[in-house]
Amino acid sequence: MIAKMRLVNLTAEKEKTDEILAKLIDFYGFHPVDSTKVLSTVHGSTGYEGGNPTDELIAQINEIEEELVLSLIPVKTRVLRDSIDEMHQYIIDSHQAFSLEFNSIKKLEENNLKILEALKQIENLESLELSFDDLFNTKFLSLRFGKLPQDSVERLNYYRHKPFIFIPFSEDKETKELWCLYVTSNEFKREIDNLFTSMYFERIRIPDFVHGTPESAREALETTIRNNEKEIDDLRKELRDLALVYQERLGIIKGELEFLHKMYEAKKHVVGLGDRISISGFIEKDNVEAFKALFNDIESVQVDDSDAESDKRFIPPTKFKNNWFTKPFQVYVEMYGVPTYGDVDPTTFMAISYTLLFGIMFGDFGQGLLLSLIGFLLGKFKGWSLGPIVTRIGLSGAFFGLIYGEFFGNAHVLSPLYDWLKGFGITFLPFHPMDNHNTMTLLLGAVALGSLFILVSIITNTYFNFRKKNYAEAICSPNGVSGLLFYGYILLGIGGQMLFGWTDMFSIIPIILLIIIPVLLIFLKEPIERKLHHHKMFPDGIGGFFMEGFFELFEVMLSYLTNTLSFLRVGGFVLSHAGLMMVVNVLSQNGEIWWAMALGNLFVMGLEGLIVGIQVLRLEFYEMFSRYYDGDGILFNPIV
Secondary structure (H helix, E strand, C coil): CECCEEEEEEEEEHHHHHHHHHHHCCCCCEEECCHHHHHCCCCCCEECCCCCCHHHHHHHHHHHHHHHCCCCCCCCCCCCCCCHHHHHHHHHHHHHHHHHHHHHHHHHHHHHHHHHHHHHHHHHHHHHCCCHHHHHCCCCEEEEEEEEEHHHHHHHHHHCCCCEEEEEEEEECCCCEEEEEEEEEHHHHHHHHHHHHHCCCEECCCCCCCCCCHHHHHHHHHHHHHHHHHHHHHHHHHHHHHHHHHHHHHHHHHHHHHHHHHHHHHHCCCEEECCEEEEEEEEEHHHHHHHHHCCCCCCCCEEEEEECCCCCCCCCCECECCCCCCHHHHHHHHHHCECCCCCCCCHHHHHHHHHHHHHHHCCCHHHHHHHHHHHHHHHHHCCCCCHHHHHHHHHHHHHHHHHHCCECCECCCCHHHHHHHHCCCCCCCCCCCCCHHHHHHHHHHHHHHHHHHHHHHHHHHHHHHHHCCCHHHHHHCCCCHHHHHHHHHHHHHHHHHHHHCCCCCCCHHHHHHHHHHHHHHHHCHHHHHHHHCCCCCCCCCHHHHHHHHHHHHHHHHHHHHHHHHCCHHHHHHHHHHHHHHHHHHHHCCCCCCHHHHHHHHHHHHHHHHHHHHHHHHHHHHHHHHHHHCCCECCECCCCC
């Protein structure tokens, strides 16, 4: 359902601008019009051309929060204590107060990272049983510790003749680098260093305070790390204490900046008209009186409202108003496109058809309940937008699982239920899709259900085109009266003959009235539409029209067939589910190997849940939406 809108226009004296905007940004539900369309059509009008000076300050506040892992609670205010310059200066001062401790922490953390890399090298050198003093104090040799990419190791073979010794250690699996050491003479040091640099060698420096054997060096480095961590903890405590001093004031400033940010953004929608201003936008019809009452205490303010479509310069936005069941499916509708204001909202039809089709294709009582639970938990605790949809379609799958007699692929668990139902005369359950006499019923039922959905789509398109007085589209379109008569009659004739043995449906008079005439109207739709708009019926000549129209008509007829048969996939997936669960039962020896049964059910549930969800969405978009829904509207977007 689409909410009814009203176009409101607020005018006031220019000096009241800030007072008006302060109230306007507190009113949730005002969708401003594109002010450039007013500026381009009203002579002498002016608009706000400045930027938003609060953007930089809010970014600085966020930087402080991020650096200190601090969550500032913005204090909502409508009375500004300081000017923007004063707030900017306070932010700079507080940032400088934090910077000394923060930079110290950063240096200590960087130092610890370097030490950890050095520790890795020391672990590689422990087997050498050499003293670092001996290694570092050599007169004629130079040693380089570090990491070399595995891709560069093979290139070393090309430089065997060079004066260096390469000693590999261990491989870093994550970075695919080799910890290593190379030794060269001081005479060739520059040449060999340049050579390894070209191969992306990353040198790791051993700290100067490391002495003695690798074991004693490791102890010294670990002690340094512990001391650094203790110093970091002390500095963080100082930062927390310092943050408490600034936190309250920064929270107030953040609230003031957020308020000012909204004010400056709202100014972009203000149009100047001499010594007065004008603000126009759309409001839900039920909220108009509340909007007018908002400005009762401000002199010179005048608020007028009119029909949403009264000003052709502005396109009314679309605001969805759906119930608890259908509302989650707005995600899918918006994915296709927002409905035009005053047009059809397909959310309700989609919610019903999507839930029904998914349940039929994913019919398993146990898997359906589990899928519904997963959707509920992900939606409630993780905020997953598709969670509520999964909850609903999971319950639908559980319902049809009761009809099929499936419980995690087991056809016997629900037998007591069906025995109990037989006492009430219900003997046709469970409906096993894999039974030979049920398979054809299932496939024909899927096609019949799809045909019903297509008919509903055509009827919906016809109704809304009549309401918009688009008579050529409503009558002559393949998705209008002509298409409804043609498609409906064909279905009725085939269904009547199969179910009731009717043999006189396709007589000459019904064929002329319900097939030939509708097809001719579909063929001549464009010329008829041009005639109704007082244009030339065949601007490119009759011959060219008939050639092009013939192929378009053939495509229309073919689309009726393909769209209808496309719903065979509904029955196909029911059969595939039953087949997959038979395989799971065989592999788990009819449930005796419990872990195989559990893994098989999870695999089938995940695979089919994803594929069926996508296939049903495809049916919705291509077989139904394309017949009655354009999705060219603008989503309702309040000013705040």
